[in-house]
Amino acid sequence: MKKQLTHLIKFSLIITFVFTFLFTPLHEASAFERVPTAGVAINGEMVDGINPIKLEGEMYLPIIYLSKILSYNDIRFESPTKTYELTDGSTSVRLTMGGSRARRGDDFINIDPPRWIDETGYVTLDAASALFNTYIYFKPENGSIQIEKPASKYEVQSGDTLWRIAQAHHTTVNALKAANDLGSNVIYKGQLLNIPPREETKEIEPIKEKKPVDDRNTAPPGDVRSAIIEEAKKYIGAGYEFGATYAQAPSVFDCSLYIQYVFGKHDIALPRTSREQAGVGEAVDINNLQPGDLLFFTTPSMYSDGRVGHNGIYMGNGDMIHASSSRGVHIAENFMDISYWRDNYLFSKRIID
Structure with missing residues (x-):
C-alpha cells in the first residue's frame, strides 16, 4: 500500500509538471x-x-x-507557436520563444x-x-x-561543441583550435573564441546539393534562357533593400528576391533566399556557363562565416545581371575581371535544363 501511494504521488507530480509546462503562458x-x-x-x-x-x-x-x-527586414511571425522567421535576403533565421535551438540557414545553433x-x-x-x-x-x-x-569572435553557448561551432561557421575543428591555441576539444559556456580567418571559412555544402527545380515552363531550354535574360533586363535601375519583401517588387529588390521574381515570371519557382537558391539545380563549372545560370558569392563585409551572401544571373559573354546593395539592378560586364567578384566567387548552379 505504501509503495502504491508513493507511485501515485510521483505520477501526480509528473502530471502537475506537464500541465504547468503546457498551459502556463509565456508572458513574464x-x-x-x-x-x-x-x-x-x-x-x-x-x-x-x-x-x-x-x-x-x-x-x-x-x-x-x-x-x-541588422537589415533582416523580411520578418514573419507564426502566432500559434510564437516563432519568428527573419531574412536579409541571404539567410533565414528561425527561432521559437522558449527554445534553446535555432536555425540559421541550414545550420542549427544553440542559443x-x-x-x-x-x-x-x-x-x-x-x-x-x-x-x-x-x-x-x-x-x-x-x-x-x-x-x-x-x-570576429563567437561566445560559446550552452550545449556547443567545437564540431558544431565549426559547422555553423563553415570551417573545421582544426582551424578553430589553431585560431584559439586550443590543445584539446574542451570548451565552456561563455568562452570567447576567435573565428578563423576568412580564407578558412567557406560555405561549400550547397554545391553538393541537387534539390529539384519547380519548373513548369514547357518551352525549349534555349528559349527559356533567352526569355529569362530579357525579363531580367526589364528591371535595370530598380532599387535595393536588404530583406526586401515581394510587395516592394519590382521597384525594390534584394539579390535573391530579384532572381526569384524574374524566374517566377516564367513559371520557374525558386526559394526566397540566396542560400536556399544555391541548393537547387546542378553545379556547373565557371568555364561552361550558359545564360540563365546562377552565380554565387560570399559577402565578407557582412558575414565572417563564408556563407553564400549574394547571387546573380549569368547573361553570357562574361556578364552578370544582379541586384547589388550599391547600385540596385544593373549589369556587371566581364564580372570575373572585377576583383571583388573574382575574389568572392563561390560556385555556379544550372537550373534551366
Whole structure:
C-alpha cells in the first residue's frame, strides 16, 4: 500500500509538471525591468536606438527592432507557436520563444531561450550574436549596445561543441583550435573564441546539393534562357533593400528576391533566399556557363562565416545581371575581371535544363 501511494504521488507530480509546462503562458512581465533607451553602434558608428530589458540579471533586446537594425527586414511571425522567421535576403533565421535551438540557414545553433514579454519576443545579447553572425555587447561607459559586424569572435553557448561551432561557421575543428591555441576539444559556456580567418571559412555544402527545380515552363531550354535574360533586363535601375519583401517588387529588390521574381515570371519557382537558391539545380563549372545560370558569392563585409551572401544571373559573354546593395539592378560586364567578384566567387548552379 505504501509503495502504491508513493507511485501515485510521483505520477501526480509528473502530471502537475506537464500541465504547468503546457498551459502556463509565456508572458513574464512581472520578472523584468526596463532599461533606458540604448544607442546602437555598428562597427563603432552610432546607427539607431533600442529599448532593452533586464531579466534574471541578463540584458535582452527586442527581436523585431534588432532584426531591422541588422537589415533582416523580411520578418514573419507564426502566432500559434510564437516563432519568428527573419531574412536579409541571404539567410533565414528561425527561432521559437522558449527554445534553446535555432536555425540559421541550414545550420542549427544553440542559443539562450528567447522570451515572450508584453507580446514581443526578446533575445539575450549572446543569442543575438549567434543568430546574426555578429558580436554584440553592452558598453557601460555610455550605455550603448555595440555590434561588431561581421563577427570576429563567437561566445560559446550552452550545449556547443567545437564540431558544431565549426559547422555553423563553415570551417573545421582544426582551424578553430589553431585560431584559439586550443590543445584539446574542451570548451565552456561563455568562452570567447576567435573565428578563423576568412580564407578558412567557406560555405561549400550547397554545391553538393541537387534539390529539384519547380519548373513548369514547357518551352525549349534555349528559349527559356533567352526569355529569362530579357525579363531580367526589364528591371535595370530598380532599387535595393536588404530583406526586401515581394510587395516592394519590382521597384525594390534584394539579390535573391530579384532572381526569384524574374524566374517566377516564367513559371520557374525558386526559394526566397540566396542560400536556399544555391541548393537547387546542378553545379556547373565557371568555364561552361550558359545564360540563365546562377552565380554565387560570399559577402565578407557582412558575414565572417563564408556563407553564400549574394547571387546573380549569368547573361553570357562574361556578364552578370544582379541586384547589388550599391547600385540596385544593373549589369556587371566581364564580372570575373572585377576583383571583388573574382575574389568572392563561390560556385555556379544550372537550373534551366
